[in-house]
Amino acid sequence: MRAVLILLLWTSAALAQGVDYPLLFGTHADQVQRPSPGVQVLELPGPVVVTCENGRCFGVDHSAHGAAGCALRMLNSAVAVARHCPRIFSSEETQRLERALDRGWGFYARNLVPPLDDAARDQMRQRAMLYEIRSLGAACALGQDSLALLKSMASANVANRVARVFETPRLPVMNPCF
Numbered sequence: 229m230r231a232v233l234i235l236l237l238w239t240s241a242a243l244a245q246g247v248d249y250p251l252l253f254g255t256h257a258d259q260v261q262r263p264s265p266g267v268q269v270l271e272l273p274g275p276v277v278v279t280c281e282n283g284r285c286f287g288v289d290h291s292a293h294g295a296a297g298c299a300l301r302m303l304n305s306a307v308a309v310a311r312h313c314p315r316i317f318s319s320e321e322t323q324r325l326e327r328a329l330d331r332g333w334g335f336y337a338r339n340l341v342p343p344l345d346d347a348a349r350d351q352m353r354q355r356a357m358l359y360e361i362r363s364l365g366a367a368c369a370l371g372q373d374s375l376a377l378l379k380s381m382a383s384a385n386v387a388n389r390v391a392r393v394f395e396t397p398r399l400p401v402m403n404p405c406f
Contacts, residue, residue: 246344251342266282274289274396276398294404295405297336306378306381307329308357308364309378310322317382332394335397
């Protein structure tokens with residue numbers, strides 16, 4: 229059952245990406261470091277460090293609150309479960325999650341490279357949610373214990389911490405996640 233939960237949290241990884249790394253590195257060409265052949269490193273505000281090696285890029289968020297892309301993905305998963313399995317979350321918890329998800333998608337759209345306009349953000353959000361809901365499968369049968377991580381995101385305390393993730397503008401990367 230734990231594997232199903234982990235699968236839920238990781239299924240939308242590709243959907244939550246979207247950074248145009250060539251554009252990012254081109255925009256900040258004067259800041260790119262080349263520590264070895266085929267490796268480029270870009271340190272961005274936040275702080276976020278993006279490394280590209282042999283055409284494969286990844287970013288690591290070194291901020292105090294964690295990776296915004298990861299928080300968005302987890303919120304997306306939690307809201308999908310709340311919508312698909314209404315007995316898991318109370319109405320108040322679902323509303324708290326929905327508000328946090330709205331804020332997260334706004335952050336994502338503003339800080340992505342290139343930024344998303346409202347229509348593109350809404351389209352990406354819809355696709356990500358549909359993908360999550362289709363991936364749920366047996367999640368409703370897991371119950372609250374197995375979904376404890378997602379359930380914890382609906383608490384007021386965690387919601388406040390997640391809100392802080394979206395306070396500091398920075399590239400919404402996925403790492404570290406968990």
